[in-house]
Amino acid sequence: MNKKLPKTGLIFFPAFDWAISPTHPEREERLLYTQDQVFEEGLLDFENIIEYKPGLATVEDINRIHICVPRAESVITESHLISAGGAITAAQKVMTKEVDNAFALVRPPGHHAMKVVHGARGFCNVNIEAIMVEYIRRHHGPKRIAIVDTDCHHGDGTQEIYWHDPNTLCISIHQDGRTLYPGSGLTDEFGGPNALGTTINVPLPPRTSDEGFLYVLENVIMPILADFKPDIVVNSAGQDNHYTDPITNMRFSAQGYARLNERLAPDIAVLEGGYSIERALPYVNVGIILAIAGLDYSAIREPDYHAEALRQSEQITQHIERTAAEIMMLWKKRRDMKKTIVETNKYLKRKKQIYYDTDGISEQQEETVRICEDCGGLVMIDSFADTGTRIFAVIIPGQSCPVCREEGEVFFDRLQKGKYRHPYFQDRDRNIYITK
Amino acid sequence: MILGIDVGGTHTDAVLIDNFKIRKKTKVPTDANNLLNSLLHVATTILATEDPAKLRRVVLSTTLSTNAIVQNKIKKVGMVIASGPGLPPALLPVPRHTCFVAGYVNHRGIIVTDIDAGEIQDGGAKLSQECIDHIGVVGKFSTRNPEQELKIAEILSRHFQHASLGHRMSGHLNFRRRIATTYLNSAIWDLYQRFVRDVLQFVHQQGITVPIYVLKADGGTFDVAKSADYPAQTILSGPAASIMGVLSMAKCNEDAIALDIGGTTTDIAIFADGVPLLENLGVTIEGHKTLIRGLRTKSIGLGGDSIVRIGPQREGPAAALGGPFPTPTDAMIVLNLTTIGARDKAVTALEPVARQLGKSVEATAQQIFEEACGKIVAAVRSFIEEINNQPVYTIHEMLAGRKISPKTLYVVGGPAAAMASPLGGHLACTSFIPEHSEVANAIGAALARTTAELTILADTERRLLTLGEEGIQISIPSQFTAEEAIAMGRERLREKAMAMGATEEDLEIEVIENQEFNMVRDSYRAGKNIRVKVQIKPGLISGFTKEKTL
Numbered sequence: 001m002n003k004k005l006p007k008t009g010l011i012f013f014p015a016f017d018w019a020i021s022p023t024h025p026e027r028e029e030r031l032l033y034t035q036d037q038v039f040e041e042g043l044l045d046f047e048n049i050i051e052y053k054p055g056l057a058t059v060e061d062i063n064r065i066h067i068c069v070p071r072a073e074s075v076i077t078e079s080h081l082i083s084a085g086g087a088i089t090a091a092q093k094v095m096t097k098e099v100d101n102a103f104a105l106v107r108p109p110g111h112h113a114m115k116v117v118h119g120a121r122g123f124c125n126v127n128i129e130a131i132m133v134e135y136i137r138r139h140h141g142p143k144r145i146a147i148v149d150t151d152c153h154h155g156d157g158t159q160e161i162y163w164h165d166p167n168t169l170c171i172s173i174h175q176d177g178r179t180l181y182p183g184s185g186l187t188d189e190f191g192g193p194n195a196l197g198t199t200i201n202v203p204l205p206p207r208t209s210d211e212g213f214l215y216v217l218e219n220v221i222m223p224i225l226a227d228f229k230p231d232i233v234v235n236s237a238g239q240d241n242h243y244t245d246p247i248t249n250m251r252f253s254a255q256g257y258a259r260l261n262e263r264l265a266p267d268i269a270v271l272e273g274g275y276s277i278e279r280a281l282p283y284v285n286v287g288i289i290l291a292i293a294g295l296d297y298s299a300i301r302e303p304d305y306h307a308e309a310l311r312q313s314e315q316i317t318q319h320i321e322r323t324a325a326e327i328m329m330l331w332k333k334r335r336d337m338k339k340t341i342v343e344t345n346k347y348l349k350r351k352k353q354i355y356y357d358t359d360g361i362s363e364q365q366e367e368t369v370r371i372c373e374d375c376g377g378l379v380m381i382d383s384f385a386d387t388g389t390r391i392f393a394v395i396i397p398g399q400s401c402p403v404c405r406e407e408g409e410v411f412f413d414r415l416q417k418g419k420y421r422h423p424y425f426q427d428r429d430r431n432i433y434i435t436k
Numbered sequence: 437m438i439l440g441i442d443v444g445g446t447h448t449d450a451v452l453i454d455n456f457k458i459r460k461k462t463k464v465p466t467d468a469n470n471l472l473n474s475l476l477h478v479a480t481t482i483l484a485t486e487d488p489a490k491l492r493r494v495v496l497s498t499t500l501s502t503n504a505i506v507q508n509k510i511k512k513v514g515m516v517i518a519s520g521p522g523l524p525p526a527l528l529p530v531p532r533h534t535c536f537v538a539g540y541v542n543h544r545g546i547i548v549t550d551i552d553a554g555e556i557q558d559g560g561a562k563l564s565q566e567c568i569d570h571i572g573v574v575g576k577f578s579t580r581n582p583e584q585e586l587k588i589a590e591i592l593s594r595h596f597q598h599a600s601l602g603h604r605m606s607g608h609l610n611f612r613r614r615i616a617t618t619y620l621n622s623a624i625w626d627l628y629q630r631f632v633r634d635v636l637q638f639v640h641q642q643g644i645t646v647p648i649y650v651l652k653a654d655g656g657t658f659d660v661a662k663s664a665d666y667p668a669q670t671i672l673s674g675p676a677a678s679i680m681g682v683l684s685m686a687k688c689n690e691d692a693i694a695l696d697i698g699g700t701t702t703d704i705a706i707f708a709d710g711v712p713l714l715e716n717l718g719v720t721i722e723g724h725k726t727l728i729r730g731l732r733t734k735s736i737g738l739g740g741d742s743i744v745r746i747g748p749q750r751e752g753p754a755a756a757l758g759g760p761f762p763t764p765t766d767a768m769i770v771l772n773l774t775t776i777g778a779r780d781k782a783v784t785a786l787e788p789v790a791r792q793l794g795k796s797v798e799a800t801a802q803q804i805f806e807e808a809c810g811k812i813v814a815a816v817r818s819f820i821e822e823i824n825n826q827p828v829y830t831i832h833e834m835l836a837g838r839k840i841s842p843k844t845l846y847v848v849g850g851p852a853a854a855m856a857s858p859l860g861g862h863l864a865c866t867s868f869i870p871e872h873s874e875v876a877n878a879i880g881a882a883l884a885r886t887t888a889e890l891t892i893l894a895d896t897e898r899r900l901l902t903l904g905e906e907g908i909q910i911s912i913p914s915q916f917t918a919e920e921a922i923a924m925g926r927e928r929l930r931e932k933a934m935a936m937g938a939t940e941e942d943l944e945i946e947v948i949e950n951q952e953f954n955m956v957r958d959s960y961r962a963g964k965n966i967r968v969k970v971q972i973k974p975g976l977i978s979g980f981t982k983e984k985t986l
Binding site: 012013014015016017018022023027028029032033035036037039040041042045051052053054056078079082246278282283286290295296298299300301302303 | 520521522523524526527540542543544548549576577608609610611612613725825826827828829830831832834835951953954955956958959960961965
């Protein structure tokens with residue numbers, strides 16, 4: 001071993017006393033066998049792998065990115081503060097250069113949580129990556145950050161949060177939404193008018209195997225990252241693309257996950273989904289840890305792995321190649337698309353229906369963004385949930401221009417409580433969060 | 437009467453304790469070439485005018501195993517490893533003579549890949565050709581199912597004198613450490629068997645019929661005959677003896693720091709509510725990370741004889757005592773903090789340093805002394821922080837996290853008198869220098885109780901309970917509960933400790949892990965995965981209460 005190994009931070013928090021419900025996939029047992037495997041392989045004894053205790057995220061950290069209804073304390077439990085805190089700890093260790101990269105192996109997950117939070121959706125209450133990303137920006141200055149979501153489910157929460165942010169690139173590879181929750185994540189979901197191209201979706205057909213994932217990595221993700229030039233790369237490391245996952249239909253393997261992480265070389269990886277707790281997670285997690293720590297992962301293999309049986313069909317290969325080509329075409333044209341979309345409008349509105357499957361809540365949302373050449377644009381949200389609660393939120397984006405900020409401030413000043421339970425004001429740059 | 441003996445690297449100490457009072461103490465230089473001689477010599481001396489019939493027990497702590505490993509005077513060992521998929525061989529701490537064989541047990545203890553008898557025979561034959569008599573057999577997750585290790589050992593039993601089995605070393609998961617521990621156990625096997633034989637012969641000659649115990653790295657004792665099966669457990673018993681010695685002299689019930697400031701190193705130990713902390717997994721010796729249960733210590737390369745301004749290494753004693761270089765001890769002599777040695781030599785030694793600094797010799801001595809204290813203080817603080825920041829895995833532990841915050845400091849070792857008070861000041865602790873601290877190790881050994889640990893995994897879906905380090909699997913009903921697991925753990929640990937020589941009064945059993953998980957498969961509860969660990973924690977034998985003074 002002549003090359004200098006990267007120092008890898010590991011934040012392991014299996015929350016052995018927390019579950020959504022006793023038989024829910026997101027339950028106490030989820031990381032039990034992962035812990036067994038990590039301990040048995042003795043990974044924490046390697047000089048370059050350092051385990052850290054997660055810190056606790058604060059309500060302030062959550063309010064920097066979310067509008068929680070009616071307030072943060074009512075939609076979260078301690079477990080969310082710890083898993084978000086674990087992601088923050090990973091970021092702290094990387095940003096202060098105590099380690100070269102870090103993996104927050106924490107639960108519960110967060111990538112389905114959107115800006116406005118009325119409850120839990122897709123097992124997520126708050127978005128732990130977004131909380132971490134804004135923590136980084138608050139404490140370490142404005143950064144260009146890329147979030148690569150490799151969970152099998154579309155990272156719709158992260159996408160929604162950063163839809164208008166030209167400084168955050170969200171790439172999600174996932175099982176085609178026509179065959180899996182949450183249904184979104186088609187290639188034409190490409191970012192808001194001020195941030196075209198900084199949302200990239202790669203829907204993959206069911207039964208895609210290692211070959212397909214690695215093709216997308218080489219031919220879509222790496223070239224786009226090279227163009228975007230992020231300061232930090234985050235991997236939303238869902239592990240439910242595995243061929244044994246009980247709630248998805250893909251054929252990714254532990255070797256595939258390890259190779260993906262070696263090539264992607266994320267600064268920070270944060271665990272998302274993955275519910276094949278015995279047959280996949282122990283091996284996938286050991287593979288990822290070894291890969292980012294620069295150690296030989298070639299002998300990591302699921303005991304029931306058979307490469308031949310998992311090979312993807314020629315038809316799937318061609319389908320993926322077409323999808324990749326289509327995305328790269330869009331990416332190259334991203335700067336020319338704004339005029340067609342915006343026309344002469346000063347503001348654009350979009351209506352959203354959001355379903356919180358975990359809590360059974362429906363939300364209607366109207367989001368207005370100011371068309372802006374200088375920043376991500378002022379965002380205003382009118383949100384009405386079938387719990388009977390209606391709120392209005394004024395959000396000044398990070399690195400905002402003076403015009404968007406002033407317009408937002410004036411608007412919020414004049415905003416009457418009226419039919420809204422609460423009007424909210426969020427200014428990310430100034431770390432301001434006001435509820436009327 | 438209790439006889440405690442500690443054969444250390446430089447000195448051999450013995451104490452005779454009668455009704456918890458020190459009746460006699462002896463200290464002689466250790467004969468590095470014959471540790472057993474030192475032991476027998478000191479025992480003969482201290483017992484010379486005593487009636488052996490009055491002895492209640494004898495406890496030995498010896499650096500024999502430690503020395504053998506440090507000086508690499510160990511046997512060639514062949515390892516037979518069933519690693520399955522996972523880390524590649526290059527990342528495993530295996531010795532030169534290792535053969536990898538098929539076989540894999542998963543995290544549940546289910547055999548996923550079978551062993552291959554032919555391959556094992558061939559591997560064994562190759563090891564035999566290398567003139568190897570001792571082997572270690574280790575499988576991944578073997579503490580979850582010992583079957584493959586047992587079978588491999590059986591297949592090879594004709595070829596070798598002895599085989600150490602991985603699962604018997606510890607109930608903890610950690611394949612790499614299991615390999616290292618099993619290797620060491622085999623490597624010192626012969627040497628240790630000879631030691632046990634010689635000790636038993638000696639006590640027989642002396643007409644001693646009481647139990648003879650040996651001290652382990654965790655500050656607990658076990659019967660000398662029983663210790664023959666687990667020589668690795670006796671590695672690093674020296675530091676443990678010192679800590680148990682402080683414990684016996686300290687009357688300590690609260691969080692405390694114990695410092696042993698020696699010539700070359702300072703050893704730091706921490707007590708939580710008066711109980712010395714254990715290593716999470718096991719001790720580290722000569723780069724071998726093991727599963728040997730041991731007291732948690734941190735050693736820093738700074739002692740009274742460290743060379744000033746050059747670093748931790750010791751080049752000899754203090755200049756005032758005829759050594760070649762100025763040391764912190766010289767600084768203490770100049771400052772009149774100690775009366776040993778020749779002050780004029782200390783002054784002469786510090787003069788060049790003082791000139792370099794442009795200070796008076798006294799000011800220089802003061803600076804050296806303060807820097808030495810400062811380094812120890814910084815090390816103690818970072819050690820406590822490390823302990824307090826230890827990762828936890830439940831929300832309950834995360835929120836209820838108990839922090840160690842010592843208010844008491846015990847200091848033993850040569851510079852103790854000079855340094856205790858300033859160190860206490862920096863650490864906001866009341867400092868104490870325990871009495872008889874020059875024979876702390878022998879006292880610690882004499883008064884240590886028998887300790888033991890037991891690991892239980894009950895899998896009610898498989899209706900199987902595994903006693904990790906015992907290599908035993910038992911059928912259980914599907915309704916088996918955590919309470920039943922704990923009850924069984926207590927009973928089995930009791931039996932185990934009694935077999936190791938514990939007395940009924942010392943069986944203070946505590947549950948250190950108790951976790952129960954619903955195993956859900958296809959949305960149905962398939963069973964429970966119950967994990968229990970019980971132990972007898974390190975402590976002093978009953979009858980010795982905190983009110984007693986030695």
